[in-house]
Amino acid sequence: MLDTVSAGSAQKTAQLGWTGVVRFLHLAPRAFLPMRAAETITLVAGKGIEGDRYMIGNEEGFYSHKPEEGRQVTLFELETLVALKRDAGIELGPEEHRRNVTVEGVPLNHLVGRRFWLGETLLEATRLSVPCRHIEEITGKAIFDPLINRSGLNCKILQGGTVKVGDTVRNAA
Amino acid sequence: MKVRPITTIKTVVTLIEEAGAGIKLFTLADPDRWELPPFKPGAHIDLHLPNGLVRTYSLCNEPADNARYVVAVKREADGRGGSRALHDEVAIGDVIGVSLPRGGLDPGAGIARHVFIAGGIGVTPFMSMARHLSRTGDADFVLHLVVREEMPLAAHLAPLIDAGRVVVHCTSRTGRPDLAALIGEGGADTLVACCGPEGMTEAFEQAIAAWPAANVHIERFIAPPPVIDPDAKPFTLSLARSGAEIQVRAGQTMLAALQEGGVDIATSCCGGICGACKVGWIEGEPVHRDRILSPYERERYLMVCVAGSDAERLVLDL
Numbered sequence: 001m002l003d004t005v006s007a008g009s010a011q012k013t014a015q016l017g018w019t020g021v022v023r024f025l026h027l028a029p030r031a032f033l034p035m036r037a038a039e040t041i042t043l044v045a046g047k048g049i050e051g052d053r054y055m056i057g058n059e060e061g062f063y064s065h066k067p068e069e070g071r072q073v074t075l076f077e078l079e080t081l082v083a084l085k086r087d088a089g090i091e092l093g094p095e096e097h098r099r100n101v102t103v104e105g106v107p108l109n110h111l112v113g114r115r116f117w118l119g120e121t122l123l124e125a126t127r128l129s130v131p132c133r134h135i136e137e138i139t140g141k142a143i144f145d146p147l148i149n150r151s152g153l154n155c156k157i158l159q160g161g162t163v164k165v166g167d168t169v170r171n172a173a
Numbered sequence: 174m175k176v177r178p179i180t181t182i183k184t185v186v187t188l189i190e191e192a193g194a195g196i197k198l199f200t201l202a203d204p205d206r207w208e209l210p211p212f213k214p215g216a217h218i219d220l221h222l223p224n225g226l227v228r229t230y231s232l233c234n235e236p237a238d239n240a241r242y243v244v245a246v247k248r249e250a251d252g253r254g255g256s257r258a259l260h261d262e263v264a265i266g267d268v269i270g271v272s273l274p275r276g277g278l279d280p281g282a283g284i285a286r287h288v289f290i291a292g293g294i295g296v297t298p299f300m301s302m303a304r305h306l307s308r309t310g311d312a313d314f315v316l317h318l319v320v321r322e323e324m325p326l327a328a329h330l331a332p333l334i335d336a337g338r339v340v341v342h343c344t345s346r347t348g349r350p351d352l353a354a355l356i357g358e359g360g361a362d363t364l365v366a367c368c369g370p371e372g373m374t375e376a377f378e379q380a381i382a383a384w385p386a387a388n389v390h391i392e393r394f395i396a397p398p399p400v401i402d403p404d405a406k407p408f409t410l411s412l413a414r415s416g417a418e419i420q421v422r423a424g425q426t427m428l429a430a431l432q433e434g435g436v437d438i439a440t441s442c443c444g445g446i447c448g449a450c451k452v453g454w455i456e457g458e459p460v461h462r463d464r465i466l467s468p469y470e471r472e473r474y475l476m477v478c479v480a481g482s483d484a485e486r487l488v489l490d491l
Contacts (some may be wrong), residue, residue: 031179032273034208065178066441133443137273138210144444 020106020169022119023078024094027052031062032138035095043121045160048072049100062134070126070154073118074099077108080150088146096139099129099152106169108153115158119167122159129154181221181270182210184242189265192245194323196294197260198233201242201269208239213277214305215298215366215392218242220255221270223262228255231298231368231392232274233329235305242271245326247294278302278364278390280311285362287314290352290377292369294325298392299368303333314338317355319373321345353380359388368392408482412436412491413455427477427487436491438477445479452476453490458483 026035030053041049048055054064054071063071076099084090094102101118111125131147184201192198203209212218217231230244248260263269277298278284287306289299299316306314316339324330324341333339342350352373356365359381365388367377374391381389405424410431412419421430428450431438441449445463451474460483463476477489 029205029207030183030203032182032210033203034210036208060179060183062179063441066439130442130447131444132441132447144442148446 018105018107018171020103022101022163022165022167022169023104024102025163025165026095026098026100026102028098029053030060031064035098037095040162040164041100042162043073043118043157043160045157046072047157047160052100068126068154069156072157073101073123073155074129074152075101075103075106075108075118075155076129076152077106077150078102078104080147080152083150084143084146090141090143090146092139092141092143096135096141097147097152098135098138101163103169109150111153115172117168117170117172119163119169120159120161121157121163122172123155124158125153125155127154128152181272184209184269184271186263186265186267186269187241189263192326192329194294194325195248196245196325197248198243198245198326198329199259199263201244201271202240204268206240209242210273211239212236212242212274213279214302216274216277216301217298218244218274219272220244220259221272222255222258223267223269224254224258226253226255226258228259231301233297233300233326235301235308237305237308242274245294245297245300247325276392278305282364283362284364284388285312286360286364287312288356288363288365289314289316290319290355290365290367290369290373291316292319292367292373293321295368295370295373295392296325296330297368299366300326300329302366303338307333307336307338315340317342317350319344319350319369349376352376356380359384361385361388364388364390366390366392405481406485408484409486411486411488413488414491421482427480427482431477431491440478443478445476448476450477455488455490457487459487 025038025041027038027041027049028035029051043049053061076097081092084092109128112127115122115124129152131144131151133144136142136144185204186199187202188200190198212232214236217229219227219229221227230246232242233245234243246256246259249256291299296318303316306312318339319342322345330339365381367374374393402424407423408421410419410421419430419434421427428438439449441447446465448465453473454475459475460481461471461475462479466474
């Protein structure tokens with residue numbers, strides 16, 4: 001029963017034909033360093049983002065000792081930042097959540113196991129991100145609990161290319 | 174090869190300056206000069222020295238100067254070895270891991286006037302605060318620097334002395350100043366802070382005995398013991414497979430104790446929701462605190478990142 005409902009729901013999401021947009025891009029070359037905003041980033045298929053700490057072959061991230069295919073690029077919903085302010089009174093900037101791509105209008109939690117286009121690049125979502133104490137340590141903000149179940153999406157890069165602020169995000173199904 | 178977790182910020186030594194009175198200033202920066210994690214005025218960082226020692230130093234530069242950490246280190250010939258290692262062994266280009274900055278003044282705390290009392294090298298946290306307050310004009314301040322003879326960091330303090338923001342008290346000439354007189358009358362919008370040797374911080378504590386705690390800040394050369402939950406108790410972990418016994422200090426996490434004991438545990442969120450550090454338990458009274466194990470699972474497993482123990486001894490399946 002649950003399988004049927006899930007499959008139907010995912011299909012409906014695809015049918016609704018959501019379209020989102022890239023609002024912010026961020027990266028950092030090493031663990032703990034502040035994320036720096038970029039107008040464009042370069043995604044390399046099967047590896048990661050040029051200059052980012054989780055690029056495979058140049059691992060300098062806090063979690064690099066735990067290799068994961070889906071950490072090539074991470075996404076976060078702008079709507080979550082709005083909700084944090086609205087529901088928990090916490091101001092969190094797009095440079096603070098430590099995911100690479102902040103999108104608007106993209107139902108990230110529906111995309112696990114699915115493929116979608118991020119500008120000219122093709123991604124496959126592997127799992128939802130989990131909040132971690134590390135981010136509270138870095139930001140000094142109590143965001144662990146409010147970010148449970150809306151902490152972003154981990155993806156691998158199937159087709160690389162350049163991603164720009166303002167690019168469209170759309171389903172590849 | 175197993176990749177080791179990255180637990181510190183990687184910095185390189187970009188400048189070492191002699192600053193008088195046996196003091197050297199070390200400038201640390203990211204290898205690519207990327208911005209470093211932000212800090213509050215008067216914050217401090219731990220330096221993980223090449224010889225394995227970990228030492229805490231105040232940041233002397235101000236938060237707006239965000240691509241470097243500057244620490245002033247006085248060589249203590251009879252100290253515990255950290256300052257000797259920095260003075261004698263560390264060179265420009267060396268890589269030093271540092272912690273995230275901690276502590277410092279809270280901006281916007283409603284303070285209009287600061288009175289800083291520093292003893293000798295204890296001036297370092299106030300240099301960051303003084304530079305920040307001078308530049309932003311956020312609040313008034315005066316820094317009383319008490320020295321025996323030679324002034325530390327004279328060249329760096331000169332602009333602040335010229336501006337009348339630093340008053341130097343030389344005890345070899347004028348004796349020890351009356352701290353109560355320097356501090357003056359308090360008010361809700363005044364913050365008094367002291368950093369110096371033990372004798373000075375004791376005299377300071379007497380002088381401010383009547384002040385509300387929120388308006389007083391004391392920084393000691395030797396870190397006070399960490400604040401521990403008064404209800405926390407130490408306990409012993411007994412590892413059934415390896416036969417090892419590991420002590421968990423009051424307030425310490427089981428995870429930290431296991432890692433200190435050389436036990437390799439997978440972790441991720443460290444907040445009891447991801448499940449990476451699930452370990453079986455065999456005997457004892459665990460206090461779970463995670464948010465994912467079912468009551469049935471809790472009869473056999475716990476999450477070492479958040480779990481504790483109600484009994485003195487807990488046997489784990491490790």
